[in-house]
Amino acid sequence: MLRTFSAADDWPPGLDEAVAFAVRWHAGQTRPAGEPYVEHLKEATAFLAYGAEVADPALLHAAVLHDVVEDTACTTAEVRDTFGDEVATLVDWVTKGDDRDAYLARLRTAPVDALLVKLADRASNVQRLDTHPRPEKQRTYYAETVRSIVPLSTVHPWFADWYGTWRREFAHLA
Template sequence: MRERWVRQIADPDLVLLDEAVEFAVRWHGNQTRPAGEPYVEHLLEAVCVLVEAVGTTDIDVLRAAVLHDVVEDTECSPEEVRERFGDRVAVLVDWVTKPAPTEGQTREEARAAYLARLQHAPDGALLVKLADRLSNVQRLDTHPRPAKRRSYYQETVRSIVPLAQSHPWFRQWYAVWRETFGHLAVDGAHARPQ
């Protein structure tokens, strides 16, 4: 993919992106996605969407896209991200990292709070989240658990699709996606996006 980005991203920024990819690969190791593909493919796909579809060239946003799951899904700490990639990247990664439940809070409550918090995220963090979720939901039918397919579809419609409204490319993509995957709505019916 890197070869496809040389026209859009300056060489020094490509080097910075390479460093983030190497860091993510080291931390994610042999992790795979639910359908079995290497985890790094998801990270690079999020960057690909931002560069090739949306036209994002902000290197901190692109590095945050590569690193968006490193704190949530590995033993990497937020401090390690900050030390290696700076404050802005660390802040963007923090916005898209689901926190562990606090004392007395269920996983579902923690997840709901995380999704609600995204409504106040800076634009760069929203771009990362929208690209991350796009990568996750475009192959939702391959998830091994049907109940998870339905719940993830519903969560995306309820909490992520509204975030896409201020970004024309994502707004259009999610509208098409919603129609394509509408069969995952609980009752089998789905309303057209408003």
Template sequence: MRTFSAKEGWPAVRAGWADRLPEADLAALDEAVAFAARHHGGQTRPAGEPYLEHLLEATRVLVEAIGSTDVDVLRAAVLHDVVEDTDGTLDEVRARFGDRVATLVGWVTKPEGGARADYLARLRDAPDDALLVKLADRLSNVQRLDTHPRPAKRGAYYEETVRTILPLAARHPWFRDWFETWRTEFRGLADER
């Protein structure tokens, strides 16, 4: 099962994409990464890694696994948690990055006070580009789920992914195959509930 990492940081990831993306798109990504880094600040993931690594991992999935070169989709991947997990707003994203990026970020942002199950169900109607961002986000979240410090969270997140994300991944062959392999390799997590 292929995994994605971004421990080396944005400059190294950016250098690796110089032959895949035009300089203007890389510069547009520079701006999105700086915006996300400023908003996420010192946030870390449950296993302690800097939050920005997750955002870059999701973006790497899109570029390196499925070959996406759509800069708006890539910027949305970098920004996908700004509204949900920081004080950043969708209006701020729209003003800085445009309507399309804001719309994609909006699709993958759980509404404040909204039920998680409703949010995940709504994704069935998401436009394809928004779904790609969500699938890349979830892949980054679950690729090392066995390292999450809380066993109950591992089990619940495994079950939620199998129940709600695998059906969404069926629309995209690369994601479908990756998540099927993941489900098999991580099936022991289902017992950790």
């Protein structure tokens, strides 16, 4: 059975500043189903902390902040000034630019820590993919995840198992 995480899961300790920073930048944003965007950040962080059992503060901070440069007016420099080089570098690795294909190709050369943040991010996005309001988006996102993200999950046994289960449970979207 697929292990999922939700906004009901607690934030790991020590992330108050990152959470406040992300909440401020993502204020008013919602996900496709209408829930507050911060719920996605909490889910991604929970995947990393409670699923993969990652305790590294830089990785957990990057999980909270992973979309702040991509989806808001925040810059990598602002992340660096507030949270340091390591967190900013991880956020930069998982920040998608204008060319989605180039971004996905670039991930194949990403350091393991950046891949862990990306795997947690995508796991949050796909754990309820079949509830996305647009069926065509469900199918294309499933295909992209299987093609470009699932192969990256081999960097961590928990994510490899999780994505294997997810792929089987969501195969109806293929």
